[in-house]
Amino acid sequence: MLRICNSLLFAVLLATPMAAQSLDSLLARMTLEEKLGQLNLLSANGRASPQQIQLARDGKLGGLFNVIGAENSGAVQRVAVTESRLKIPLLFGLDVIHGYRAIFPIPLGEAASFDPDAAEATARAAGQEAAAFGINWTYAPMVDIARDPRWGRIAEGSGEDPYLGSLMAAARVRGFQQNIFATVKHFAGYGAAEAGREYNETEISQRTMREVYLPPFKAAVDAGVASLMSAFNDISGVPASGNAWLTDTVLRREWGFSGFVVSDWTSVAELINHGVAGSQAEAGRRALTAGVDMDMQSSIYVDSLAALVRSNRIPMAVVDSAVMRILRAKLRLGLFRDPYRARTAPPNTELRALARRVAGESIVLLKNEPVGRGAACCAPTLPLSKSATIAVIGPLADNKEEPLGPWHTQGRAEDVVTVLQGIKAKVPAGTQVVYAQGAGIEDTATAGFAAAVAAARQAKVAVLVLGERGDMSGEAASRASLGLPGVQQQLLEAVAATGTPVVLVLMNGRPLILEWASDHVPAIVETWFLGIEAGNATADVLFGDVNPSARLPVTFPRVLGQVPIYYNRRNTGRPPDPNNKYTSKYIDVPVTPRYPFGFGLSYTTFSYGNLRLSAARARARDTVTATVTVTNTGSREGTEVVQLYVRDEVASVSRPLRELKAFRRVTLKPGESKAIDLPIAVKDLWFIGLDMKPVVEPGMFRVYVGPNSAEGQEATFECIP
Numbered sequence: 001m002l003r004i005c006n007s008l009l010f011a012v013l014l015a016t017p018m019a020a021q022s023l024d025s026l027l028a029r030m031t032l033e034e035k036l037g038q039l040n041l042l043s044a045n046g047r048a049s050p051q052q053i054q055l056a057r058d059g060k061l062g063g064l065f066n067v068i069g070a071e072n073s074g075a076v077q078r079v080a081v082t083e084s085r086l087k088i089p090l091l092f093g094l095d096v097i098h099g100y101r102a103i104f105p106i107p108l109g110e111a112a113s114f115d116p117d118a119a120e121a122t123a124r125a126a127g128q129e130a131a132a133f134g135i136n137w138t139y140a141p142m143v144d145i146a147r148d149p150r151w152g153r154i155a156e157g158s159g160e161d162p163y164l165g166s167l168m169a170a171a172r173v174r175g176f177q178q179n180i181f182a183t184v185k186h187f188a189g190y191g192a193a194e195a196g197r198e199y200n201e202t203e204i205s206q207r208t209m210r211e212v213y214l215p216p217f218k219a220a221v222d223a224g225v226a227s228l229m230s231a232f233n234d235i236s237g238v239p240a241s242g243n244a245w246l247t248d249t250v251l252r253r254e255w256g257f258s259g260f261v262v263s264d265w266t267s268v269a270e271l272i273n274h275g276v277a278g279s280q281a282e283a284g285r286r287a288l289t290a291g292v293d294m295d296m297q298s299s300i301y302v303d304s305l306a307a308l309v310r311s312n313r314i315p316m317a318v319v320d321s322a323v324m325r326i327l328r329a330k331l332r333l334g335l336f337r338d339p340y341r342a343r344t345a346p347p348n349t350e351l352r353a354l355a356r357r358v359a360g361e362s363i364v365l366l367k368n369e370p371v372g373r374g375a376a377c378c379a380p381t382l383p384l385s386k387s388a389t390i391a392v393i394g395p396l397a398d399n400k401e402e403p404l405g406p407w408h409t410q411g412r413a414e415d416v417v418t419v420l421q422g423i424k425a426k427v428p429a430g431t432q433v434v435y436a437q438g439a440g441i442e443d444t445a446t447a448g449f450a451a452a453v454a455a456a457r458q459a460k461v462a463v464l465v466l467g468e469r470g471d472m473s474g475e476a477a478s479r480a481s482l483g484l485p486g487v488q489q490q491l492l493e494a495v496a497a498t499g500t501p502v503v504l505v506l507m508n509g510r511p512l513i514l515e516w517a518s519d520h521v522p523a524i525v526e527t528w529f530l531g532i533e534a535g536n537a538t539a540d541v542l543f544g545d546v547n548p549s550a551r552l553p554v555t556f557p558r559v560l561g562q563v564p565i566y567y568n569r570r571n572t573g574r575p576p577d578p579n580n581k582y583t584s585k586y587i588d589v590p591v592t593p594r595y596p597f598g599f600g601l602s603y604t605t606f607s608y609g610n611l612r613l614s615a616a617r618a619r620a621r622d623t624v625t626a627t628v629t630v631t632n633t634g635s636r637e638g639t640e641v642v643q644l645y646v647r648d649e650v651a652s653v654s655r656p657l658r659e660l661k662a663f664r665r666v667t668l669k670p671g672e673s674k675a676i677d678l679p680i681a682v683k684d685l686w687f688i689g690l691d692m693k694p695v696v697e698p699g700m701f702r703v704y705v706g707p708n709s710a711e712g713q714e715a716t717f718e719c720i721p
């Protein structure tokens with residue numbers, strides 16, 4: 001309801017003729033310098049510097065980012081709206097990615113929930129909290145599709161799938177924009193960085209761009225996102241921050257986007273390094289005329305473009321359009337009426353409860369096998385008993401900093417509940433919990449192993465909390481090896497060698513290579529970086545108070561040499577066949593991933609049966625509903641993520657083996673069965689045809705419904721002309 005009210009409010013403001021008129025007359029009164037000033041965005045260091053305050057006074061600033069606290073933003077806003085000639089308010093931006101101070105799971109982890117409502121809820125709460133501290137604009141959601149786990153920024157997005165990514169993008173935009181403006185980023189193709197190397201060039205065909213990388217941006221635009229951020233990378237030689245095809249043809253002409261585009265940090269100046277501009281002025285001209293309205297941190301528009309406009313090398317109309325987009329955004333946000341936008345943060349208890357719930361929903365159970373022989377053999381390792389002695393081991397077990405993950409803005413280590421604390425809070429006073437760090441995250445020394453081994457020997461089970469530092473993913477954090485850092489692998493092996501059953505709890509911002517653990521450790525729990533409630537949410541799952549329901553939003557490879565590996569690949573002319581050497585595979589490792597996209601276990605089991613489609617034949621305007629009966633065949637209540645994939649069997653262009661087209665989270669009691677409907681709008685089965693236009697071609701479509709991208713029941717229908 002709130003959502004509707006807000007968008008209505010925005011619509012009314014936009015439609016008010018008075019408002020539009022007054023913006024026109026405002027523009028008419030602006031000098032060229034003041035116009036270029038609106039396109040200037042600078043980073044503060046917590047508060048505006050004296051020079052930045054002077055720029056605000058002179059009308060040479062459109063916004064600031066990284067101003068922290070309502071007092072600091074209020075102080076410079078006051079200068080802008082009372083001391084500058086035209087009194088135009090400033091935007092205040094910040095990277096509120098997965099929380100302001102109350103930190104929620106990293107976006108990749110949250111995507112594992114397959115629960116867009118959860119993503120909307122955390123984005124709304126983060127936006128509300130940020131707004132209370134003077135922020136009115138976030139640089140999120142990051143919606144870059146990522147197929148390469150070496151790339152550290154995979155942590156910030158929703159993984160490899162355009163459909164899941166689109167739903168998450170729209171949900172986060174809706175959530176943020178109940179309180180602040182959102183920025184969908186990085187437009188576009190940044191996730192395709194070659195070799196997973198940060199900021200690297202990309203080679204993306206127009207078809208792949210439109211089918212894979214652009215859909216989440218389109219979903220964000222359709223959800224009403226206020227702004228887009230142009231990316232650092234080039235696309236086949238054309239940098240995204242000077243790419244008229246992206247920021248004008250596709251974004252504005254095809255999609256009808258009426259908001260504004262902001263560059264990434266100095267990405268306008270970097271056009272010189274890309275080798276597509278010989279000077280600052282030329283870089284600025286290229287970016288602005290391509291449709292990048294606001295220059296983040298290069299100061300090129302404000303410092304170097306006036307002469308080009310005066311000499312008609314940049315038409316004044318281009319400047320005016322960019323300025324109007326910024327002014328309209330400020331109007332839409334309500335800044336002219338209420339430049340300070342005082343807001344109240346949600347209560348801390350509410351933020352913590354939300355953080356714990358969503359963190360619990362983001363944890364993926366990757367493996368859970370029985371240990372022991374004889375009578376004890378048949379109970380899986382998890383959930384743990386609350387009365388048995390537990391050893392808690394590892395560099396991340398009692399670590400308060402790393403669960404915040406990358407991009408945790410105002411998040412504080414002191415707010416974090418560690419796994420050790422979460423476990424201790426869960427068990428009765430009589431249960432012994434023995435802790436040993438074992439090693440630091442990147443240690444090369446093994447001196448701490450003895451204590452860890454001794455702890456494991458005393459215990460019935462050893463919980464090893466291993467993984468990455470929070471800043472080993474995120475920006476500028478590409479890794480060329482995806483194992484556990486430092487001596488953690490040796491620590492794991494040393495503890496496992498005691499014979500005490502091991503539960504491996506992972507904290508990381510990307511898929512890791514888990515071959516040894518997958519073969520030797522009975523239980524593996526992927527927790528990503530869960531934020532302030534990491535320890536409680538992990539303990540909820542370890543002891544079975546929460547039954548894990550998350551599914552991988554990204555493929556986990558077996559070895560690095562398989563990368564890039566993703567589920568929605570094409571068949572090739574020689575699909576892998578173990579009995580035929582001359583087929584598409586490796587001679588040294590299987591082609592299959594270790595854990596496929598969509599995979600995740602539960603403490604119960606589910607069976608699928610009786611898949612049927614509502615029609616055997618359908619036209620492009622129709623909807624075909626797949627119905628499947630899902631049964632909880634275990635002994636606990638649990639939530640299954642029922643996933644529907646489609647393959648276009650014969651088309652003019654080779655199509656992926658499977659593409660996710662629908663999913664539903666379904667909670668079932670033990671023994672309960674439910675018929676689950678999953679509608680497929682045939683129009684959504686489009687692809688980019690030979691003529692480079694979207695098309696749904698007649699022919700057979702195979703539908704798979706199951707628990708992940710590698711399994712499922714099958715049925716077919718025919719699309720008829």
Ligand code: BGC
Pocket residue numbers: 095139185264265475
């Ligand atoms: C990042 C963006 C971020 C911006 C502002 C850049 O380095 O690529 O994602 O929004 O900085 O902090």
